[in-house]
Amino acid sequence: MKPGEELAPKRKEPVTKVQLVRYAGASGDYNLIHTDDETARAVGLDGVIAHGMLSMGFLGEYVAAIAGPKRVRRLTVRFAAMVRPGERLTCRGLVREVSENRATLEVWAENEQGEKVTTGEAEVEL
C-alpha cells in the first residue's frame, strides 16, 4: 500500500426492502422510517430510506475484505445523503497514509449517479 493508491472498487447488489427488514432485525434498529412507507411519508419522506448503518456496514465489509476483520482498528463515517431501496452502491477508497504497521484509508460509498452517500475514514493494521 502506498499513499495515493486507489483501492479496487466493490459494487454491492441493489438495496432491497427485504434487506432493510433483515437489517432492522439484525441490528435492533426498529425505526419504522426504514421499513414502513406510511411512517416514512408521515415524516416527509417519499418512502422508506435505508439505515445509514447499512451503508456503513458496506464500508465495514469493504475495509474488512482489504485488511481482515481483526485488523480494522477504526471506522468513522458521515452520512451525507439518503439511500432508497433499488439503489445500488459502490464502495471506493484511497490510501491516505501508511506507517510501519498502520494504514489510514479514505473510503466512501457512492450511488449510480456518482454521488457520495456515505464518506469516511478507516484505520487498519497491516
Next chain:
Amino acid sequence: MTLDRSLVGATSEPQTFEVEKGAILKLAAAIGDPHPDYREGAAAPPTFPTSFRMTVPGLSEVDPARFLHAGQEYAYERPLRAGDRITCVARIADVYEKEGRLGTMTFVVAEIEGRDDDGAHVFTGRSTMIVR
C-alpha cells in the same frame, strides 16, 4: 425532557451484551458480507456494536423518527469475537446547535464504551445525531 446542554455528561447504567455467533452471522448476512471469519465467530463485522441497543439518558423519550443519523465511529482496542461478554456504558458527550439550510438544528453526540469481563477496554462508539 428538552435536548439541551444540561444533558451533557448524562450516563447510562451499564448493560452487558453477549456476542453470539448467530447474531454475527445475521448482521453479516443482512449487510451481504461473506467474510469467512464471521462463520467461525472469530471476528464480528466492524459495525457489530450497533446491535448493542443502549438506553441513552434523555434520548429514550424522543420519537426515533425525529432522529437523523449524521455520523458514526467505531474504534477498537481489539476485535470482537463470538463468546465475548461486553459491558457497555453510554454517555451524552455533546449537545450543540448549528445553523443549517432548514434553520437551527440540534446535534447530539453519544458515546458508548465497551469492556470485556476482565475490564479491558474493547471498543468506543461515537454517534452523531440530528434531532428534527
